[in-house]
Amino acid sequence: xxxxxxxxxxxxxxxxxxxxxxxxxxxxxxxxxxxxxxxxxxxxxxxxxxxxxxxxxxxxxxxxxxxxxxxxxxxxxxxxxxxxxxxxxxxxxxxxxxxxxxxxxxxxxxxxxx
Amino acid sequence: xxxxxxxxxxxxxxxxxxxxxxxxxxxxxxxxxxxxxxxxxxxxxxxxxxxxxxxxxxxxxxxxxxxxxxxxxxxxxxxxxxxxxxxxxxxxxxxxxxxxxxxxxxxxxxxxxxxxx
Numbered sequence: 001x002x003x004x005x006x007x008x009x010x011x012x013x014x015x016x017x018x019x020x021x022x023x024x025x026x027x028x029x030x031x032x033x034x035x036x037x038x039x040x041x042x043x044x045x046x047x048x049x050x051x052x053x054x055x056x057x058x059x060x061x062x063x064x065x066x067x068x069x070x071x072x073x074x075x076x077x078x079x080x081x082x083x084x085x086x087x088x089x090x091x092x093x094x095x096x097x098x099x100x101x102x103x104x105x106x107x108x109x110x111x112x113x114x
Numbered sequence: 115x116x117x118x119x120x121x122x123x124x125x126x127x128x129x130x131x132x133x134x135x136x137x138x139x140x141x142x143x144x145x146x147x148x149x150x151x152x153x154x155x156x157x158x159x160x161x162x163x164x165x166x167x168x169x170x171x172x173x174x175x176x177x178x179x180x181x182x183x184x185x186x187x188x189x190x191x192x193x194x195x196x197x198x199x200x201x202x203x204x205x206x207x208x209x210x211x212x213x214x215x216x217x218x219x220x221x222x223x224x225x226x227x228x229x230x231x
Contacts, residue, residue, distance in 0.1 A: 041224070042225075043204050043222035043223050044157070044204070044222045045222070049219050089157070101169075102157075102159070104157040105156060106154070107156075
């Protein structure tokens with residue numbers, strides 16, 4: 001089966017600092033990766049995605065890095081704000097997955113202190 | 115507003131009840147999903163409806179029964195549930211191309227918090 005995991009279950013940062021959330025995957029056939037943010041009482045919210053033909057992709061204050069050699073994915077949040085406090089999930093997909101099945105990690109709880 | 119609306123937001127039911135969860139997507143997507151989110155576990159895919167085809171996770175008990183009357187609406191019918199079925203049930207949609215993996219990210223609703231007593 002698929003295995004998507006996170007190195008740390010919790011991360012605490014000071015407001016204004018940069019945050020880095022890591023994710024490891026085991027399926028070398030994975031070709032599409034997504035980061036989600038889930039706030040309390042809400043469903044997962046799409047943040048950014050990246051395909052396996054890229055190493056880096058940037059969004060607004062967020063950057064995703066993909067290292068296919070070591071099967072590692074990271075999400076970098078610049079100038080972290082209290083509103084960034086949430087659980088962050090990585091998810092992966094591959095073309096062999098049945099009808100676009102996504103495999104999720106367990107999540108990292110990010111807490112931002114003022 | 116996420117574009118995916120789930121009702122009810124909260125549901126408490128006894129083990130002998132029958133209830134249904136409803137999901138509607140306003141994004142024009144062609145695939146809809148039910149996921150289960152339990153504490154300290156990864157999100158678990160239950161069912162997928164895509165391009166008029168249904169795919170099930172074989173580990174989902176038969177007391178969960180999905181229905182997808184069209185590409186915008188999805189239901190999850192519940193009957194004789196167990197306390198361990200208490201969880202957050204999330205609906206999602208995506209635009210899925212034919213014959214390949216995921217074409218775009220899943221968009222989730224805010225879920226139905228189900229408690230089975």
